[in-house]
Amino acid sequence: MSLLHYQQFLVAGIVFLSIWYAALRQQEQQGDTTNNSIFITYAPVWLIAFLGVYAGSSVLYGTATFKDTPEAAKELEQQIKEAQEEMTKRGIIQQQQPTISKTK
């Protein structure tokens, strides 16, 4: 039986914290011999910062590249006229309908 979504996050969190704890212990024992100490000591902060940058840039990129489809709107306006003609002939549209196009 697979984990629920929040459980998957909990497991990932526990794994991350365990690795971090182990790295901190090792750093404590061996002393501050490498340049990595700032990353190890503040690993959760770095993780959150990374996630924030990833989220922000993904959303901005997605927004900027969101496809516009003006040709779809044009095609639809044309087909609305076509539809209105046919449906008026069939007696489904009774009289001159108010224009459906709503403008900003």
Added chain:
Amino acid sequence: MLYSVILPTYNERENLPIIYYLIDKTFTDAKLNYEVVIVDDSSPDNTLEVAQAIQKSYGTEHVTIVSRKGKLGLGTAYIAGLQAAKGDRIVLMDADLSHHPKFIPQMVQKMDSTKVDIVTGTRYAHGGGVYGWDWKRKLTSTGANFLAHFLLHPGVSDLTGSFRLYERNVLEQILPQIRCKGYAFQMEIIVRSKQAGFTVGEVGISFVDRIYGQSKLGTKEIVMYVQGLLQLFFTT
């Protein structure tokens, strides 16, 4: 193979004849058998009258009407429509012309060739897009989609879209389980379907938003969305 298009309507008196014409044209041109099931929630603008005129003109083999006593919500409208539908495959779509039936044959083709149980239209990939959204609306949508993907990893690019083709058995099994309302409702269908082992394919669609100024995205919708997202995060 019969296709049932379920159209929940509320105050769609103007759009209903147009969407019906486009559905009829699409299915006739594609040589596919279809019926449309209109589920009307006692629209104050008398959409029911227009639905009956369409039924009279096109015949009861093509048009079934389910008239409900009041505005009872989308989920139960789909269930009521499904009960009245005779099709083997079901199309769920909006009746307000934001979805164009011309994408249905592409969805059918996808379902036939890849044997997936659900084909969902996507605005975010495979050439899909929108018309009528300003950058703020796009930002909100992209942000919401990112959050849903981060929490739920659905493997589907458009989680909140409501233009989909389903094998009938999927809806019969999944719809009764759905608890969320609003945009999260559409997310929950995909999440629960995938967990039940159903497969999902995608086809790019154009979403034409013509309801300028009448925002379907107020604070209430956003709060409901986050609530629904969290509900799915903790219970699925």
